[in-house]
Amino acid sequence: MVEHAFKQASEEGQSTDSIETLRRRWSAAKSSGMADELLRNVARTILDEQDAVTLRSLDSSREPSSLDHILALCTLPEVPTGGKGISPDVLADRIAGGWLGRAAGCLLGKPVEKTPRAGIEELLRSNDSWPLKAYITEKGIPDHLLKKYPWNRHYGRESLRENIVCMTEDDDLNYAMVNLSVVESAGADFTTEHIAQAWLTMVPVLSTFTAERVAYVNLLDGVEPPFTAIRRNPYREWIGAQIRSDVFGWISPGDPRGAACLAFRDARLSHVRNGIYGEMFVAAMLAQACVSDEPRVVVETALKVVPPASRLAESIRFVLALPEQESSWPSAVDRLEERYGHYHWVHAINNAALVVAALLYGRGDFERSICNVVMGGWDTDSNGATVGSVAGTMLGRSRLPDAWIAPLNNRIRTSIKSFDKSALTDLADRTCRVAQHSH
Template sequence: MPAIPHDYAERVYAGVLGKLIGVYLGRPFEGWTYERIMQELGPINYYVNERRDVALRSHHLVVTDDDVSGTFAFPRALEDNGFPKHLTSEQIGHAWLNYIVEERAILWWGGIGNSTEHTAYLRLKAGIPAPQSGSIALNGKTVAEQIGAQIFIDGWAMVSPGNPEQAAYLAEQAGRVSHDGESVHAAKLLAAMEAQAFVERDVQKLLDVGLSFVPKDALIRRVVEDVREWHAGDNGRDWERTRALIAGRYGYDKFAGNCHVVPNHALIILATLYGETSFQDAMRIANTAGWDTDCNAGNVGCLFGIRTGLAGIDTGPDFRTPVADRMYISTADGGGAISDAVIEAQSLIKAGHALAGRPAPAAVKNGARFNFEFPGSLQGFHALGGSPARLHEASLRNVAGHSKSGSRSLAIDLRRLAPGRVARVASPTFFDKEVFTMPTYQLIACPTLYSGQTVECRLESDRGSGKVTVRPFASVYDARDELRQIHGDQQELAAGSEVLLSWRIPETGGYPIFEIGVEIATDDPLGADGTIYLDTLTWRGAPDTILARPDDNLSAMWKHAWVNNASQFQTRWEGLRVTNGDGIGFIAQGTRDWKDYRVASEVTPLLADAWGLAARVQGRERYYALMFDRAGRGRVRLVKRLHDETILASDRFDWELDHSYELALQLRGNEIEACIGDRKIFAVRDTEGLPLTGGAVGLIVDTGSLATQSVRISPL
């Protein structure tokens, strides 16, 4: 087993950043030809999302995108299955069914026979397991050989540092969920290259490693050999000439389907060869060359991020600050949707150690959510400025030092903060209303922070900052879906001192929290200069709150805080009414940080084959639930679902439609108690396979409707 490289963690973070930068660079002109890009935009040297001559006419930089969501959601199958040495295609197919909400999450929902991934999802939903779900035998060559297997491979490579065999194996298992043939060959080749890039920088040697996993007669092999030959023929000086040769021999017009893997794989090899050791050159070539620009640049960005590290990304234009590490991962596990490059890198690093048989790395800064330990990391933090006029816009830098348990911190440069004004820095905990204008891909997300949770924040000041006051704040949506600020207690922070802020988030009345941060002010007539350092900001545990309709349908953002995996989610009548036309549907809210808690709700079945209350929900097919069905004269069961359902306890219960039932589930470790009214009906210890250790709360209905006024969560 290859050793874990000493700089593994930082190189994973660089790979994640490279993926994000590439996707965000290429997204605004995805699908354009080289000729159109050159005519309307010119060479792509930087982000063009704010330019008004792009086809999407969208100013968004950080967007929901299948390249990002799929890349970072599907490797969760590793942890979900206990980090097996040989994760199977069927297990990854189960992850698809768990994390994807049909017609809403991750994929382009273009229809069967048109969207390869949509086709594969429908196969999985119909009970056809992977790898049959993505096979040429079932779906045909055209559908099976599009680009999708390649665009999702980066996570499998980043958990396999210096182990191309493992990366190629995982990429093949994952790719065959939805694809086959040349698409899978391309995925294996690229995954092997990325894994080997942790220990090898030479591009030609990386290509040799990648080709060792490709059959001798594969078209992908011939593509790579041709591009290498053309590159050698001009001594690596004229990428436009080689691009034209690629278009002539392997262009879109030579292959059926919407987005075939072969033309785009050729452009990845083009950018890899001609980019040499420059992240910036590789990005320019991959994006300017056209076709599926966000996919191609995302793969190239990850490869070059791993190869060249953070130093390579930071040489040239500042690609990082506008991104600020932010990403959206739109899945049925909505608590993981509002994420960042540090959080996802840490997850991949943990998986990489587990697969290598190594102990998990120590939690960074005692597991703080925002820790800033990677050089340059911002973790979504930005300085608020502009309106209202009393806001003073500070500037942010990631710097060495000023940390109690780590090595880095976030420097907040006050830049002459005047009395009567405040500086605010914050990071999102939910999404803003602008996401509804993002094209193509829907965002499904839950807030990450709730009432009743305690936020802790450590700050230092330098010796020249002067006396300031600091306090935590959060922005919360209101009845008109506008943001209002709530604050914790104010504390003084003298020059050269430190402070630990602790704030229990008050009840917000059901309205979601959009962002969390720190507010800085001064009453010194001369103002305050210097720097304040944010070491950590974090929270843990389950909330103490009531999830309910907060007003008479004046607002909408609170409703979007629920993962909606049902035919209908209505709020006109009782408050929460969930309807599913065929099979199991649910709404859920919360995060995997919610571990030990009690959830309670008074639920009314209006018409249903089965219905119930769920806890520790981790997607569509991972949860505990107290379920009622019509077996005999009626039955109640405590079930655990990990794709398949396990009955932990069962009893007769003669329930009726249109009657309300007070239900509660209490979970502490692997001990679960279930109550109906004041009666404890089940008390079990889950010893069946892998327990579910944390997750959201939910309401489940099978072919029918249920209703409730609210769902209450209490920590234990």
């Protein structure tokens, strides 16, 4: 965690001298032979000192973390440009497409989460399933490759083509259910505190990871938002908030700015800067996807809610220009790896760039979009889920390929309180009712 904190501080532009001073102290402590508990105390002290620096620079003019400052930089009109005329039947179809598409894309990427891009290709070429065109199968893969690249231990094997009976549990779907519960009970005026209470009452702590687990523990320690996102949290710009955005987009059809504002209230519990922007951006994409089926329009519209000088905005602009420079998907991913490969494999920025690229190169084709993003590596299940959600929302349930939807058997497993074994279409219907009530 301490090493991640140093890297995060560097990415945020903090002083190299101050980072190196703390790094030397940490190296000296690790090599001193002190007892583990004493070493943990040193780690806490260093993290707290790093947090103090973070707090002083939190609302920079380039990458602010407060909503007022973010919106001051937003170039999207406050009045939504679409959505008022969308019929209830069309909206219901789009939201159902989003839920089912999210599940299918996530399930596709689950077996190879944490497997590097080259490893994914090696596995799939070994049984003639590269390029990817269906759920991943173990059949025909040599034993030595299965040992070299084991399936994801979190239901990876259950997500293989021959074993699929439903959507298995995944945090990429868990938070959509939590947030659905929040907007059902508190409405669109929910607060970050409503989100925090929902986590504590509905989400088992061991079902959380990285920034979410840190924020959860901070809540248990009596820390209040937004400090839950900062205290001893080196994961504050990772992908965690980005995967929690969908419901806010679906209940704001044609209102990407409004969706982004809802997403901000959720994101600030665990993230800052680009971690927040990632959730706002995806929520805005989904709000626009409810009224548009053109990927470039969806992306360009959503980009307007992101501070233009931020690292996330730069990455999205880079991807928007990529199709004119690289015609093939593998070449496009090579370019992304060259430019953003220094980020952790679950960071918000590199994964958001890959998501956008998959949508653009997918050109509205559901299968091509989700397969592209999973073949691209990094956070395969999260990216598969987000691409599946956006593409599924653009197309609607009525236009999704049955080969991807039927294996789900319209059922999802989860440890989220009161949601286990839900029908995905029931979740979509509930979301649609909130959307219609909110607008």
